[in-house]
Amino acid sequence: MHIRRGLQYLVAISIAASVSLAGSPAQATTPETDALYNSAQRHFTEGDSAAGRADLRELIARDPADAQALSLQAIWSNYDNDIPIRDDAMGRLRVVDPAMAAGTDGVFQAINRGVATLPNPLPALVGPQTGIVVFGYGLLPDGTPRPELVDRLQAAWLQAIASPLSPIVVSGNNPANGITEAQAMRNWLVGRGIPASRIYVENRAGSTVDNALFSAEILRTVGATSVVAVTSPNHIRRAVTDLYIAGIPVVGATTSLDQLVSQLPPPSRPAQYNIYLDATRTFRLPVSR
Numbered sequence: 001m002h003i004r005r006g007l008q009y010l011v012a013i014s015i016a017a018s019v020s021l022a023g024s025p026a027q028a029t030t031p032e033t034d035a036l037y038n039s040a041q042r043h044f045t046e047g048d049s050a051a052g053r054a055d056l057r058e059l060i061a062r063d064p065a066d067a068q069a070l071s072l073q074a075i076w077s078n079y080d081n082d083i084p085i086r087d088d089a090m091g092r093l094r095v096v097d098p099a100m101a102a103g104t105d106g107v108f109q110a111i112n113r114g115v116a117t118l119p120n121p122l123p124a125l126v127g128p129q130t131g132i133v134v135f136g137y138g139l140l141p142d143g144t145p146r147p148e149l150v151d152r153l154q155a156a157w158l159q160a161i162a163s164p165l166s167p168i169v170v171s172g173n174n175p176a177n178g179i180t181e182a183q184a185m186r187n188w189l190v191g192r193g194i195p196a197s198r199i200y201v202e203n204r205a206g207s208t209v210d211n212a213l214f215s216a217e218i219l220r221t222v223g224a225t226s227v228v229a230v231t232s233p234n235h236i237r238r239a240v241t242d243l244y245i246a247g248i249p250v251v252g253a254t255t256s257l258d259q260l261v262s263q264l265p266p267p268s269r270p271a272q273y274n275i276y277l278d279a280t281r282t283f284r285l286p287v288s289r
Helices: 031-046 049-062 067-079 083-096 098-116 147-162 181-190 208-221 236-245 270-282
Strands: 008-013 019-023 130-135 168-171 199-202 226-231 250-255
Touching (some): 031 049, 031 067, 049 067, 049 083, 067 083, 067 098, 083 098, 098 236, 098 270, 130 208, 130 236, 147 168, 147 181, 181 199, 199 208, 226 236, 236 270
Parallel strands (some): 130 168, 168 199, 226 250
């Protein structure tokens, strides 16, 4: 069992709906409440939000001031459309930890924006203060991009041509033949005329959550204040949600053409599950403690 220390979470929401991450003192916990928290997170990971919320209810009954449990309860109650429980958890959270409550409100806003995003094969027209983030995908055994990643790169190439002053972040680890996804993406883009000086290689990420958090760090370092997300149509809503929670407003969602039509309708509530799960991870609510 891992006791959390120095939890980071969102503390402010800008007008542009971006949020910032900041430190907070660790909460006092007990073995019993930690066990309930960990059980809840296991249930959420396994797709059983009702069982996870039941664990959180018992935890909150034991410790009404557990901010992490209250935030999770509010988020997953929102997913299950249990508005009374969501509002009760948020009311308690606003008293216990106003900063985390503000961040949780930001999670709701980010999810709503992500779900409402439409896949779009047309590049956005943006300036140098807007970065381009290309989300990685698995490589072939020889270290070259798989067809789906090539589709994403073609969309990224069009976006890069449409916005010639925007910095580009290629994000993804998962190496094959000694080459990371990000390195393979950089090589592909450079090979098609994109200057290497525009491209920042983020080769630590092993998930969409990591893609968003690590890319947001790079974008802030290079002075970008907004982003165009580039990925596949069936992945764009998760990507947009995570980037918002990571603190970078999304002003474009450029996707490949493959599976575009099937992804245009808004996702059903069950189809939103992974968006919610990613959101709690990007918000840095610990998976276990």
